[in-house]
Amino acid sequence: MKALLESLRRRDRHLSRVINIGTPYLWLGLFFLLPFAIVLHISLAETALAQPPYTSLWEWADEGVLQVRLNLQNFITVFNDELYLAAFLNSLWVALVCTVLCLLIGYPMAYAIATSPERQRVILLMLIILPFWTSFLIRVYAWIGILKPNGLLNNLLIWLGAIDTPLTILHTQTAIYIGVVYSYLPFMILPLYANLTRLDFSLLEAAADLGCRPFKAFLKVTLPLSLPGIVAGSMLVFIPVVGEFVIPDLLGGPGSLMIGKMLWTEFFGNKDWPLAAALAICLLGLLVVPFVLMQRLERRIGGDEL
């Protein structure tokens, strides 16, 4: 009887493993992992006037010989064209600047919330989550009305007498910075907050008792302990911003050099699917390094903010 129950238990457990692990694995494998193989495949094809607009990589030559033609021209184009190179570099630069800005603004905010009385914390946290849930597109759109030449910001500054002629902010790199920091700030604050609430603040008291100045205690105790939160938040901002499309398109204007926007133009504007696929592969290759770094660091310092 006991043996029977035991074998039943084991079967249940096995079944539960298969369902719980297998279903999401299968879904993400099919719709997230497999597509990358196909992107790689198509990046090696040639553009064609067909539906879909690319050539097939392999075809049957006569006598049962399978011919495979790999076309590296798309990658050569990407690496030789200075415009793409500039776009890649500029995307990394924008992502870096915005990550640092988000950290500088987000850290004190997360710290203030994490150290506030528990009753207030729920409300303050909700105020951070609310914009995170509110439509991205709408929040970017809101900035157009503020930043444009006859927009609210310029009107205000002229009314205050600070400037005479309207500032040009919309359709510049500055507008991209503002839009990105505004949109991604909650992604920085949430993991930092999750980390800081678990911080043992008695360590700070101990440091103070031992005569440590508050700022030094912050540098020596709080900052190192919140490193997992800093890493998680920074990656949640940095990685998606490198490939950002909506913000450079709407706020940066037609001339903005961002790789996500160029990929979009190649695909929808020029209908060059293979070149767009090659750009996606290059972008992916660029992002694998910080992504793996983040996963490693997270595992080593034991953070689970993601």
Add this chain to the structure above:
Amino acid sequence: MNQGRVKLYTFLGLGFAFLYIPVLLLIVYSFNESRLVTVWSGFSTKWYVELMQDRQLLDAAWLSVRIAATNACFAVVLGTLAANALVRHGNFRGRAGFQLLLTAPLVMPEVITGLSLLLLFVTMEQTIGWPDGRGFTTITIAHITFSTAYVAVVVRSRLSQMDRSLEEAAMDLGARPLRVYMSITLPLIAPALLSGWLLAFTLSLDDLVISTFVAGPGSTTLPMVVYSSVRMGVSPKINALASIVVLIVSLAVIIAAFSLRERPAAKRH
């Protein structure tokens, strides 16, 4: 309150001002009489009336809502299974890869996800004849793929904080795992399921880039309509639409936040 805290709270206040003023201005100017969005010329609700008569916009909104709801239901199931796997099945083989697959959609640039899914759908259609054309189904599948990752994060944190003594008691009394899961675990993590569902719903409702890649000619979602109209310039009608969206999302967040608030019985002994 010492001086440090005053400074900290001032900074927090400024941060909130930065986050909220643009959206508040957007809502204020949706009641502006003038067609010029940035010049105030009197209170009016005419843009809301005009919004309600825009057939194309309403159709797109209805399509978006249907996609978002279908997506949210699937994503909650898949995300909960994934959270179970991570919390309950310990160190299974391939756990690192599993976790990687679950984290990657959270940070993957949308242009990459969108392009790769489109190419997958095109290839599948060529080889196995499914999906037949692109539209509701392909957009929903794409949304489920990234929503699942978000739901897994929400459910996972709830599941790992849960007190397991009730489950153990039921097991000791001889209940089978599925029964235990259905009648004890699920009710205990229900708030996380609700907030996961709402999150998946709003993420889907908001998505422009991935939808544009995987949509077919006949299927235009709400963000696509908004995007093409925004590219033409600022219009008070879009302000009115934005205000309605902000209102709905705020309600969803408030519901989710209250349902996720820890109840004494759900945690700790």
